[in-house]
Amino acid sequence: MTTATPAAPLAPGRRVSPGTAARNVATLAWRNLVQIKHNPMELIDLSVQPIMFVLLFAYVFGPAIGGTVQDYLPVVIPGIIAQNALFATMTTGFGLNVDITKGVFDRLRSLPIARSAPLTGRMLADTVKQVWSMAVLLTVGFAIGFRIETSPLHLLAALLVLLAFTTLFAWAAVFIGLTAGEPEKVQIFGFTLIFPASFLSSAFVPISPQAPQALQFIMRNNPMTHLVEAVRGLTVGEQGGGPVLEHAVIALGWGVLIAAIFVPLSLRAFRRRI
Amino acid sequence: MTYAIQAEGLEKRFGGTRALAGVDLVARTGSVLGLLGPNGAGKTTTVRVLATLIRPDAGRALVGGYDVVADAHRVRGLIGLTGQYAGVDEMLTGTENLMMIGRLLGLSRRDARRRAVELLERFGLTDARDRAAKTYSGGMRRRLDLAASLVGRPQILFLDEPTTGLDPRSRGALWDLVRGLADDGVTVLLTTQYLEEADQLADDIVVIDHGRVIARGTPDELKAQVGGQVLEVRPVAESDCAAVARIVGELTGAAPETRDGLVSAPLSDPAVMPAVVRRLDDAGVPVGELSLRRPSLDEVFFALTGHHVDSAPAAEPEAAPAAAGG
Numbered sequence: 310m311t312t313a314t315p316a317a318p319l320a321p322g323r324r325v326s327p328g329t330a331a332r333n334v335a336t337l338a339w340r341n342l343v344q345i346k347h348n349p350m351e352l353i354d355l356s357v358q359p360i361m362f363v364l365l366f367a368y369v370f371g372p373a374i375g376g377t378v379q380d381y382l383p384v385v386i387p388g389i390i391a392q393n394a395l396f397a398t399m400t401t402g403f404g405l406n407v408d409i410t411k412g413v414f415d416r417l418r419s420l421p422i423a424r425s426a427p428l429t430g431r432m433l434a435d436t437v438k439q440v441w442s443m444a445v446l447l448t449v450g451f452a453i454g455f456r457i458e459t460s461p462l463h464l465l466a467a468l469l470v471l472l473a474f475t476t477l478f479a480w481a482a483v484f485i486g487l488t489a490g491e492p493e494k495v496q497i498f499g500f501t502l503i504f505p506a507s508f509l510s511s512a513f514v515p516i517s518p519q520a521p522q523a524l525q526f527i528m529r530n531n532p533m534t535h536l537v538e539a540v541r542g543l544t545v546g547e548q549g550g551g552p553v554l555e556h557a558v559i560a561l562g563w564g565v566l567i568a569a570i571f572v573p574l575s576l577r578a579f580r581r582r583i
Numbered sequence: 584m585t586y587a588i589q590a591e592g593l594e595k596r597f598g599g600t601r602a603l604a605g606v607d608l609v610a611r612t613g614s615v616l617g618l619l620g621p622n623g624a625g626k627t628t629t630v631r632v633l634a635t636l637i638r639p640d641a642g643r644a645l646v647g648g649y650d651v652v653a654d655a656h657r658v659r660g661l662i663g664l665t666g667q668y669a670g671v672d673e674m675l676t677g678t679e680n681l682m683m684i685g686r687l688l689g690l691s692r693r694d695a696r697r698r699a700v701e702l703l704e705r706f707g708l709t710d711a712r713d714r715a716a717k718t719y720s721g722g723m724r725r726r727l728d729l730a731a732s733l734v735g736r737p738q739i740l741f742l743d744e745p746t747t748g749l750d751p752r753s754r755g756a757l758w759d760l761v762r763g764l765a766d767d768g769v770t771v772l773l774t775t776q777y778l779e780e781a782d783q784l785a786d787d788i789v790v791i792d793h794g795r796v797i798a799r800g801t802p803d804e805l806k807a808q809v810g811g812q813v814l815e816v817r818p819v820a821e822s823d824c825a826a827v828a829r830i831v832g833e834l835t836g837a838a839p840e841t842r843d844g845l846v847s848a849p850l851s852d853p854a855v856m857p858a859v860v861r862r863l864d865d866a867g868v869p870v871g872e873l874s875l876r877r878p879s880l881d882e883v884f885f886a887l888t889g890h891h892v893d894s895a896p897a898a899e900p901e902a903a904p905a906a907a908g909g
Contacts, residue, residue, distance in 0.1 A: 324656055329689065336686040344674035347715040416670035416731065419634050421659040422687050 330423035337417075337430025341404065342437060355438055359446045362389050366513065367453060374514055379454050383545040386450040387467075388512030390443055391537045394475045395507055397439040399499035402482030404431055406492045432479060436472060443468065458545045467543035470557050474536055477564030480571035487578040510534040532563035587612040587739050587770035588633060592642035595628050595794075602628040604794035605642065610739075610772055610787070615765050617785030618774040619884075625794040626774035627667060630743045633772065634664045647739055663732030663740045667747060671727050673717035677708050680716060680727060684734040702730040706760070722753030729760065740764060742773045746780060758783060778880030792888050806877040813882075814850040814859065817872035827870075830862045850875065 325333070345351050366385045367378050375381030405428070408414040417427045447455075457464055482499065489495045509524070510533035516525055528534060535556045542553030588610035595603040603625045610616035618626050631637045633644055635655040644651045647661040664670075671680050678699050685695030703712045706726040711719060716727060725745065732740060742761065746754040761784055765771055775781050781788050782802045790798040790805070798805060814835065818827050821844040828839045828846050834855050839848035850856075856875060863870055878886075 323654065332689075333687055336683060340672065340675065340679075340683045343679060344672070347674050347676065347717075411673065412666045412670035413672050414670075415631075415636055415666050416664065416684075417687075418636055419659060419662065419664040420684070420687050420735075421656055426687075 325421070325423040330426060333422040333426035334430045334433060337426055338433040338437070341431055341434030355442050356445050359389065359393055359442050360449050362393075363446060363449045363453070370513070382450060382453070382455040383458075383541070384515070385513060386446065386455045387541040387544055388510075388537050390446050390471065391533060391540055392503075392507040392512055393442050393446065394439060394471045394536075395478065395503050395533065396499075397435055397442070398475055398479040398482040399495065399503065400438065400482075401432060401435045401479045402484075402486030402489075402499065403492055403495045404435070405483060405486035406489055406495045409487070410491060428483065432476065435479070436476070439472070439475060440468070443471070456545075459543060463543045467540045470536070470539050470543070470561065474560055474564050477561070477568040480568045480575060484571045484575045484578060487575055506531065507533055510537055512537045532560055535560035535563070585612045586610060586645075588616070588644070588646055588772060590629070590633065590642065590644040593629065593632055593639045593644060594641040595625075595632065595637065595639050602794055603632070603639070603642075606791065606794065606796055608789045608796065608799070610770055612770055613765070613768045614786040615761070615771040615773060615784050617781035617788040618772060618791065619776070619778065619781045619788050619880075620774075620791040621776055624791045626791060627743055628794075629791070630664075630741050630772065630774055634662055634741050635659055636664075660735070661738050663735065663737030665725075665728050665732045665740070665742050665745055667743045671716045671724060671731060674715060676715055677703055677712040677719075677727055677730075680731055681734055684731050688735045690734075698734055702733060706730045707756075722749055722756070725749060725753070725757060726760075729757070733764075737769065739770045740772070742771060744774055744776065746775070746777070754780075778884065782880050790884065790887060798883075798887050802880065803877075805880070805883050808883070811849050811851045812853065812875050812877055813847055814856065815845055815847045815872070815874050815876065816859070816863070816870060817845045819869040819871045823868045826866060826868055827863065830866065830868075831859060834858055834862065845872075 345355075363386065366389065367382060371378040371381035371385065375384060405414075408417075408427070408431075414427060418424075423429075482495075485495055485498055489498065509528050510531040511528065512533060516528045516534075518525070520528070539553055539557035539560055541547075542556065547553060586609045588608070590606060590608050593603050593606040594601075606625065606629055608616070608618070608629075618629060620626050628637070632639050633646055633651060635651050635658050638652055646658045649657040649661070651658050672683070675683065678696070681699035681702055682692075682695045685698050686692070690698060700709075700712075703709050706729065708723060708726060708730070711723060716724060719727065729742075729745065745761070746757050749757065758780070761771060761773065765784075771784075773781075773784060785802065787801055788799065788805055789796055798808065800808060814831065816827050816831060818824060824841050824844060824846055828841050831839045831846055831848050835848045835850050837848045837850075839846050853875065860873065863873075
């Protein structure tokens with residue numbers, strides 16, 4: 310067989326160096342963030358929705374559940390932050406699916422870039438978006454009377470636990486994103502899972518002893534409950550929800566389990582497409 | 584002679600569907616190779632293998648001299664790909680789309696911008712450069728997609744049905760762009776279901792059907808392969824068609840077809856032509872048009888596969904990228 314062509318202008322080596330890979334990830338993260346400029350709806354999604362949730366829960370449900378708005382804030386703000394983190398995972402799956410169905414994914418995979426960059430870049434961008442939402446949530450919370458009762462270090466720890474949890478849980482969303490036929494299905498599937506998952510927890514109301522035994526069991530062992538209790542403990546201090554560290558470890562343990570299941574499934578689904 | 588693309592015995596299966604059943608093809612460096620076939624024939628799958636997006640189950644392929652499986656990363660450095668579904672980020676502007684590719688290819692921010700400006704100009708998208716691609720028309724999107732595949736100055740370009748769904752004017756404009764690239768020395772592999780497109784653009788054509796190559800050659804060779812030529816006679820008065828058909832039938836020994844005042848019949852011996860002229864003259868039939876032409880590619884395809892391109896059964900995985908691997 311004859312070899313045809315002289316060296317390419319951008320002749321790459323056999324593989325990608327770590328430096329190049331990092332630049333690829335940064336470029337693709339930029340791409341996912343700069344989109345917001347042309348899609349103001351996403352900014353609304355990232356900012357107005359968290360604000361709305363905080364105000365609705367605090368002022369509509371607050372007095373009924375916590376007695377006063379002020380008493381309810383330490384319960385509900387960490388709850389909404391955790392729920393928001395869970396929703397953020399769906400963004401990852403949704404965006405991935407859009408890329409696949411629109412052909413962008415193929416274009417990226419035909420370029421001499423790090424194989425992992427399209428996914429890593431997206432996850433990085435989604436992390437930035439999530440931090441933004443959290444900042445909005447905390448600011449609104451602060452404006453209506455929510456206070457961090459612990460320390461900035463504890464707050465940082467809460468943030469890290471949340472991000473670790475989302476990164477691990479995002480693999481379930483990645484799997485859905487890789488296998489769903491169209492983006493709308495990712496959304497429907499996501500909402501159908503996340504709504505019960507977040508409401509069957511202690512995110513918005515303490516687990517009532519009057520609830521049916523089975524329900525109490527589910528609520529107590531829901532990974533969301535552990536995540537919320539960990540975030541609550543790290544932001545407003547332990548409120549009788551049990552030791553923070555234990556909750557954090559259990560929540561992340563669930564995350565590891567989810568990742569252990571969905572990373573291989575996702576890789577398999579990915580190879581199927583190939 | 585050097586080959587930019589060489590494939591041997593490519594096979595690929597998606598579940599129970601055999602998308603490729605042993606495809607061999609070569610593209611000479613700097614030529615345009617047309618991959619012609621109906622929907623589901625395996626065109627897209629072939630392109631996806633050659634563009635390193637999927638691995639073949641069997642067979643091997645060299646692109647730019649590198650193996651598409653073992654040296655995939657190097658192949659990616661040489662190729663550009665424009666898929667059947669425009670792979671542009673609709674949320675980004677034209678400039679941002681091209682800059683993203685430039686940055687991913689290792690260009691500096693400034694060089695990436697310069698290259699983007701240059702390509703947008705060349706593809707007539709300068710006015711639309713700061714608008715999100717979701718506002719673009721189908722033709723503009725295709726042009727942006729093609730521009731995106733050219734950011735890295737590829738030596739080998741894969742165009743998967745580049746004009747499907749475009750109006751005739753946009754199609755013509757895209758053809759000109761492809762011709763320009765070929766003139767620049769880029770090797771182009773183009774898939775199409777339009778015979779006219781392959782005839783217009785390709786130096787060589789590979790016809791595939793059901794995952795197999797069923798014919799190959801230059802457009803002229805393919806037409807010759809079907810054999811013979813077609814004699815067409817249009818009498819001035821349509822009422823003379825019957826008389827013309829009788830004479831043509833006698834001399835060619837074939838059953839002539841009369842449609843819209845045009846009598847046509849396959850012809851194996853061109854020497855019959857003068858005889859036809861004499862007999863028509865003797866019979867006093869005024870002739871408006873008389874020609875000898877080669878069969879169209881559609882007739883070629885019909886002769887090779889037993890079905891017309893347009894009536895080919897639409898099937899199988901290459902219908903959409905979202906389906907089992909496209």
